[in-house]
Amino acid sequence: MKIIIINGPNLNLLGTREPEIYGSESMEAYIPKLRQRYPDMEIEYYQSNVEGELINKMQEVGFSYDGIVLNAGAYTHTSIALLDCIRSIHTPVVEVHISNVSSREEFRSRSVIAPGCRGTIQGFGLDSYRLAIESLLGLATR
Ligand code: DQA
Numbered sequence: 001m002k003i004i005i006i007n008g009p010n011l012n013l014l015g016t017r018e019p020e021i022y023g024s025e026s027m028e029a030y031i032p033k034l035r036q037r038y039p040d041m042e043i044e045y046y047q048s049n050v051e052g053e054l055i056n057k058m059q060e061v062g063f064s065y066d067g068i069v070l071n072a073g074a075y076t077h078t079s080i081a082l083l084d085c086i087r088s089i090h091t092p093v094v095e096v097h098i099s100n101v102s103s104r105e106e107f108r109s110r111s112v113i114a115p116g117c118r119g120t121i122q123g124f125g126l127d128s129y130r131l132a133i134e135s136l137l138g139l140a141t142r
Contacts, residue, residue: 001040001041001042001066001067001136001137001140002041002042002044002064002065002066003041003042003043003044003065003066003067003068003069003133003136004043004044004045004046004057004061004065004067004068004069005031005034005043005044005045005046005069005071005129006046006047006054006057006058006068006069006070006071006072007027007045007046007047007048007071007073008047008048008049008051008054008070008071008072008073008074008075008076009048009049009050009073009074009075010049010073010074011027011047011071011073012027012047012049014026014027014098014126015027015029021098021099022098022099022125023098023125023126025126027045027047030126030129031043031045034129034130034133037130038133041133043133044061051075051079051081051082052081054072054075054082054085055081055082055085058070058082058085058086058089058093059085059088059089061091062085062088062089062090062091063089063090063091064091065091066091066092066136066140067091067092067093067094067133067136067139067140068089068091068092068093068094069093069094069096069129069132069133069136070086070093070094070095070096070113070117071095071096071097071098071128071129072095072113075113076095076097076101076108076111076112076113077107077108077110077111077112078112079112079113080112082112082113083112083113083115083116084116086113086116086117087116092118092136092139093116093117093118094117094118094119094120094121094132094135094136095111095113095114095117095119095120095121095122096120096121096122096128096129096132097120097121097122097123097128098122098123098124098125098126098128099122099123100122100123101122101123102122102123103123118135118139119135121135
């Protein structure tokens with residue numbers, strides 16, 4: 001099984017960015033742990049601060065990979081282009097958020113991309129990514 005974790009804007013700063021909300025672990029430290037936990041799975045990682053680059057990556061992998069774990073960052077709340085992209089590809093997309101966006105500012109409680117995703121996992125810190133992988137495993141064995 002081949003999946004990719006795609007992180008959007010400002011998530012390259014995980015570990016130092018608002019640690020009281022997003023924790024103090026970087027993605028670079030977390031990804032190897034995930035790979036160790038799922039040795040039979042190919043787990044790729046991609047991050048971009050640029051909306052169009054996220055779309056290019058999703059189009060590139062979205063017809064051959066088994067799953068996409070997407071934390072679109074703030075584009076979650078604004079990007080119809082990402083929603084259209086998610087709807088245009090074949091690979092299932094699971095929306096992820098580190099924080100519980102429903103308990104924060106009002107503008108974060110609306111996800112523009114959610115209608116295109118298979119489901120959403122939020123609020124469990126970096127463990128949200130692992131839970132998203134579990135959900136993709138569930139889809140694959142269904
Ligand atoms: C986030 C939540 C978004 O509202 C925010 O813009 C982010 C991170 C999260 O993982 O909790 O950049 O997606």
